[in-house]
Amino acid sequence: MVLQPEALLRRMFDAAVNAAQPAHCVPASLPMAPKGRLVVIGAGKASAAMARAVEDNWPGQLSGLVATRYGYSVPCNRITIVEAAHPVPDAAGLKAARCMVELVSGLSADDLVLCLISGGGSALLPLPVDGLTLQDKQEISRALLKSGATISEINCVRRHLSAIKGGRLAAACHPARVLTLLISDVPGDNPMDIASGPTVADPTTCSDALAILRRYGITVADKVLAVLESGLGESIKPGDPRVVNAETRIIAAPQMALAAAAEVARQAGIAAHILGDRIEGEAKDVGAVMAGIALQVAGRGQPFTPPCVLLSGGEATVTVRGEGRGGPNVEFLLSLAVALNGHPGIHAIAGDTDGVDGMEDIAGAVVAPDTLARAWAMGIKPKDSLVANDAHGFFQALGDSVVTGPTLTNVNDFRAILIVL
Numbered sequence: 001m002v003l004q005p006e007a008l009l010r011r012m013f014d015a016a017v018n019a020a021q022p023a024h025c026v027p028a029s030l031p032m033a034p035k036g037r038l039v040v041i042g043a044g045k046a047s048a049a050m051a052r053a054v055e056d057n058w059p060g061q062l063s064g065l066v067a068t069r070y071g072y073s074v075p076c077n078r079i080t081i082v083e084a085a086h087p088v089p090d091a092a093g094l095k096a097a098r099c100m101v102e103l104v105s106g107l108s109a110d111d112l113v114l115c116l117i118s119g120g121g122s123a124l125l126p127l128p129v130d131g132l133t134l135q136d137k138q139e140i141s142r143a144l145l146k147s148g149a150t151i152s153e154i155n156c157v158r159r160h161l162s163a164i165k166g167g168r169l170a171a172a173c174h175p176a177r178v179l180t181l182l183i184s185d186v187p188g189d190n191p192m193d194i195a196s197g198p199t200v201a202d203p204t205t206c207s208d209a210l211a212i213l214r215r216y217g218i219t220v221a222d223k224v225l226a227v228l229e230s231g232l233g234e235s236i237k238p239g240d241p242r243v244v245n246a247e248t249r250i251i252a253a254p255q256m257a258l259a260a261a262a263e264v265a266r267q268a269g270i271a272a273h274i275l276g277d278r279i280e281g282e283a284k285d286v287g288a289v290m291a292g293i294a295l296q297v298a299g300r301g302q303p304f305t306p307p308c309v310l311l312s313g314g315e316a317t318v319t320v321r322g323e324g325r326g327g328p329n330v331e332f333l334l335s336l337a338v339a340l341n342g343h344p345g346i347h348a349i350a351g352d353t354d355g356v357d358g359m360e361d362i363a364g365a366v367v368a369p370d371t372l373a374r375a376w377a378m379g380i381k382p383k384d385s386l387v388a389n390d391a392h393g394f395f396q397a398l399g400d401s402v403v404t405g406p407t408l409t410n411v412n413d414f415r416a417i418l419i420v421l
Contacts, residue, residue, distance in 0.1 A: 005418050006366050008268055009349040012261035012309070012416050013364075013402070017353050019260035020183060020252040020409040022046055026053035026116075029251045031179050033060050036110030039176075040064030040079050041100050041169075043125045044118030044195055045354045046183045048074040048081045049408035051116060055079060065103055066116055067096040067124040069354075071361075072406045087359065088141050089126030094134050097127035097164050104169070107176035115169070115178060119185025119354065119410035121195025122155060127164040129233050131223055137161065140220060147216040148319030150280055151186050155196040159235050160209040160228060162196065166235025169198035171242040178246040184253040185354070185412040187278030187314045191248045201243050202235035209233070253277070254313035254411045257353060261311055261416060270418070271308040279314035283328040284386060286316050287335025294336075294346050294417045306345070306419040315412050318358075324390020327358025329413055330365050330401075334391040336417070337367045338382050344369045345421040351402050354410035358392065364402045364414075365395035374398055 018024075040054055040062055047066040052074045054062070064079040069086040084093030104113055126137045140161065144154045159166035170178045178199055186193040192200045206228045213220060213228075227233040236243055254277040262272035275293075279286060290310070297304050304310075316328035326334075329350040340346050351357060351364025375382050378397060385394040395401045 005347040005420055006368060009347060009366060009416050009418055012264045013349055013351055013414055015260040015264045016257035016414045017407050017409060019257050020353060020411045022049040022053045022409060025251040026050055026181060027057040029181050029249050030054065030057060031112065031114065034110060034112035034177070036108055038062040038112050038114060039104060039107065040066065040114045040116065041104060042066040042116030043121035044183065045069050045072050045086070045120040045410040046118035046408055047116050047121070048072055048076070050118065050181065051076050051079040051081065054114065054116070065096065065100055067093055069120055069124065072408060074408065084124045086120045086123040087145055088138050089123045089134065091134060093124045093126045097125040100125070100169070101127070101164065101172050104173040104176070107173060109175040111176040113173045113176050113178045115180040115199050117180055117195045117198065118183035119194065119412060121198070122158050122165065125164050125198060127162060129161055129163045129227055131227055131232070132161060136221060136224060140224065143218045146320040147218055148282065148317050149212060149216050150317060151315050152193050153212045155193050156204050157209045157212055158196045159202055159204065160206050160233040161224065165196035165198050166202040167197060167200055167240070167243050168236055170246045171236050171240065174242040180246065180248045182248055182250045183409060183411065184250050185410045187280050189250055189253050199246050200248060201238040201240060203238055206231050206233050252409070252411060257411045257414060258311045258313050261414070265309045271304065273304050273308060273310055275310055275312045277313040279312050281316060283316035283318050283331040284335035287332040288339045290415070290417060291336045291339030294340065294419055295343065297419050298343060298345050298421060306421045308419055310417040312415045313413055318389060320389050322388035322390060324385065324388040325360065325393050326389045326391035327352065327360070329357040330391035330395055331389065332415065333365050333367050334382060334386050334394055337371045338386060342369055342372050346417065346419050348417045349402065350413065350415040353407060353412060353414055355404040355407040360392060361403070362392055362401050363404045365400050366402060371398065371400065
C-alpha cells in the first residue's frame with residue numbers, strides 16, 4: 001500500500017506540470033521556414049520558455065518579442081523577453097503590447113508571424129481600446145477577479161475593451177501569415193479564451209460583455225460603458241479577411257497534464273480516474289462535491305473501488321467576500337477538508353500548474369486526514385478561514401502549502417484526491 005500519500009500526490013502534480021513544459025511540446029509544432037521573415041511574438045506565463053524552445057530548435061533567422069510574468073523570464077538571444085504584472089496589468093505590459101503591434105506592422109505576405117500564447121496573456125498585454133486608460137483596465141480586472149465570473153466571461157469583457165485581443169493582433173499582422181501555438185489554461189481549450197484570443201476571431205459581442213458586467217453587478221466608469229454600448233469595442237469577427245488564414249495549434253492542455261499524473265499513479269499501483277478537465281464553479285462548492293464523491297468511494301466502493309485517485313482539472317472561481325488571502329485551489333482544498341471531516345483514508349493536493357494560486361506565489365496545498373485536527377490544536381477554525389477566504393493563511397500556518405516557484409507553463413488547476421484504505 002502507499003506509505004507516503006503526500007509524496008505520491010506531489011509526484012503526480014510535478015508530472016502534470018512537466019507534461020506541459022514548452023521544451024517538450026513546442027519543437028514538434030514548429031512550421032516550415034517562410035520565404036520571408038520569421039517574427040516571433042507572444043504573451044503568457046509560458047511564453048518566455050516557449051520562445052527559448054523556438055530559438056533552440058529554429059535553424060534560421062528570427063526576431064521577436066514576448067511578454068511574461070515577473071519572475072518567469074528565460075534567457076533568449078534573438079527574442080526580447082519583457083516581464084510584466086499578472087493578474088492585474090501594469091505599465092510594462094502596456095509598453096510591451098504597443099511594441100508588439102509596431103513590430104508586426106508592415107509585414108508582407110511572404111513573412112510568418114509565430115505567436116506563442118499561454119495563460120496569463122490577457123493581463124500581460126493590456127492595450128486599452130481608444131478612450132480608455134491602463135487605470136481603467138486595472139480597475140476592471142480587479143472587479144472581475146473578485147466577482148466569481150468564469151474565465152470565459154472575464155475574457156469576453158477583456159476582448160471588448162482591448163485594442164489587441166479578440167483577433168486584433170492577428171489583424172495587425174496582415175498580410176503576413178500567422179501561426180499561433182497555444183498552451184491552454186481554459187476549460188474546453190477554446191482558443192478565443194486563451195489569453196483572450198489576440199490572434200483568434202471572436203464571435204462574441206459588446207452586448208455580451210455588457211450582459212456579463214450586469215450579471216455580476218460590476219460597476220464601471222461611464223466611458224467604459226460608452227465603449228461597449230456604442231460598439232466601439234467590437235472585436236474581429238469570423239470571416240474577416242485579415243484573420244481568415246490565421247492558424248492555431250494547441251500544443252499542451254489540461255487533459256495532457258492529467259494523463260501524465262494518472263500514469264504516475266498507475267506505476268505506483270493505484271487506479272487513476274480522470275473526472276474531467278473542464279470543471280468550473282465556485283471553488284468551495286467544487287470542494288464539497290468532490291468530498292462527497294470521495295466519501296462514497298471510501299465508504300461504499302462506488303463508483304470506484306479504493307485504493308484509487310480522482311483527478312480533475314479546469315478553473316474554479318472564488319467570489320471574494322472575506323479579507324483573507326487565497327486562491328481557487330486552496331479554497332477548494334479547505335472546503336474539501338471541512339467536508340471530509342478528517343476521514344482517515346483520504347488525502348488530496350490541488351495547485352495551479354503555473355505556480356501561482358490567486359495573487360501569491362504559492363501553487364496550492366495538500367490535505368491529510370489530520371489537517372483539521374492540527375488546525376484546531378493551533379486555535380485555527382477551518383470554517384472561519386473558509387468564510388474569510390483565507391485558505392492561504394490556513395495552509396501556511398500548518399506548513400502544508402505547495403510552493404514551486406515559476407513553473408514556466410500553465411495548464412490551470414490540478415486536483416488529485418487519493419483514497420487509500
